Amino acid sequence: MSLLIENLKKSYRQPDGTPVPVLDIERFEMRGGEQAVLLGSSGCGKTTLLNVIAGIRSPDSGQVLIDNVDVSRLSEPARDRFRAERIGFVFQTFNLLPAFTALENVLLGMSFSGGKSDRSRATELLSRVGLSHRLGNKPAQLSVGERQRVAVARALANSPSLMLADEPTANVDSANQQNVLELIRSACGEQNVTLLLVTHAPAVAEQFDRVEKLVDFNKAAAPLGAAV
Numbered sequence: 001m002s003l004l005i006e007n008l009k010k011s012y013r014q015p016d017g018t019p020v021p022v023l024d025i026e027r028f029e030m031r032g033g034e035q036a037v038l039l040g041s042s043g044c045g046k047t048t049l050l051n052v053i054a055g056i057r058s059p060d061s062g063q064v065l066i067d068n069v070d071v072s073r074l075s076e077p078a079r080d081r082f083r084a085e086r087i088g089f090v091f092q093t094f095n096l097l098p099a100f101t102a103l104e105n106v107l108l109g110m111s112f113s114g115g116k117s118d119r120s121r122a123t124e125l126l127s128r129v130g131l132s133h134r135l136g137n138k139p140a141q142l143s144v145g146e147r148q149r150v151a152v153a154r155a156l157a158n159s160p161s162l163m164l165a166d167e168p169t170a171n172v173d174s175a176n177q178q179n180v181l182e183l184i185r186s187a188c189g190e191q192n193v194t195l196l197l198v199t200h201a202p203a204v205a206e207q208f209d210r211v212e213k214l215v216d217f218n219k220a221a222a223p224l225g226a227a228v
């Protein structure tokens with residue numbers, strides 16, 4: 001799935017109403033199946049960019065074209081459907097449903113996207129992230145790193161065309177960091193999924209051929225960074 005961002009602007013409002021520009025991106029492009037890492041200091045807008053690409057937040061202006069579809073111009077239900085069917089998202093905060101087990105969270109990821117709940121695929125994904133012994137645990141009964149691995153399995157469950165991963169290895173130990181990373185990269189590689197992955201970890205970044213620093217292509221980042 002190709003991704004093309006053009007003339008994208010996004011700002012937030014401070015409590016006093018003053019706008020704070022966070023994103024000002026003239027052009028950013030990814031080819032279908034490409035895998036890139038996105039680096040940037042804390043607060044420079046990485047999560048905001050992933051949210052805008054996924055249609056979770058709307059840009060103030062500009063376009064995000066995913067396979068030539070401008071997500072921000074879709075109606076809300078169409079945008080939700082597009083996201084559920086085509087985009088896998090590993091959130092920094094995991095967003096697991098607390099009342100459901102690890103296995104059910106992955107199965108729900110499949111059913112939201114309109115796909116069939118495939119128990120054996122869900123179980124296989126969870127065992128690939130090293131959680132075959134935790135299928136029946138609810139998020140509160142899992143460690144933070146285990147929750148993150150469930151979130152990775154869920155994001156892969158609907159066979160997305162674009163995978164957005166926000167620090168998916170931040171809370172796992174180094175052995176599991178490599179497992180999680182390899183799972184994401186190999187699953188994306190096998191299915192030609194375009195992958196944009198945010199990380200602060202040099203050991204993760206150095207494994208990617210394409211490494212993008214948000215500050216290099218985001219005109220809003222420089223003055224903000226300079227003010228810190």
Ligand SMILES: Nc1ncnc2c1ncn2[C@@H]1O[C@H](COP(=O)(O)OP(=O)(O)OP(=O)(O)O)[C@@H](O)[C@H]1O
Pocket residue numbers: 012013014022040041042043044045046047048049
């Ligand atoms: N809902 C919001 N309202 C106002 N400001 C916000 C909001 N969300 C984020 N911000 C601000 O926008 C900037 C970018 O935030 P964002 O979460 O995109 O950064 P980030 O690069 O992902 O940071 P980190 O690496 O710490 O996760 C930050 O300065 C943040 O304080």
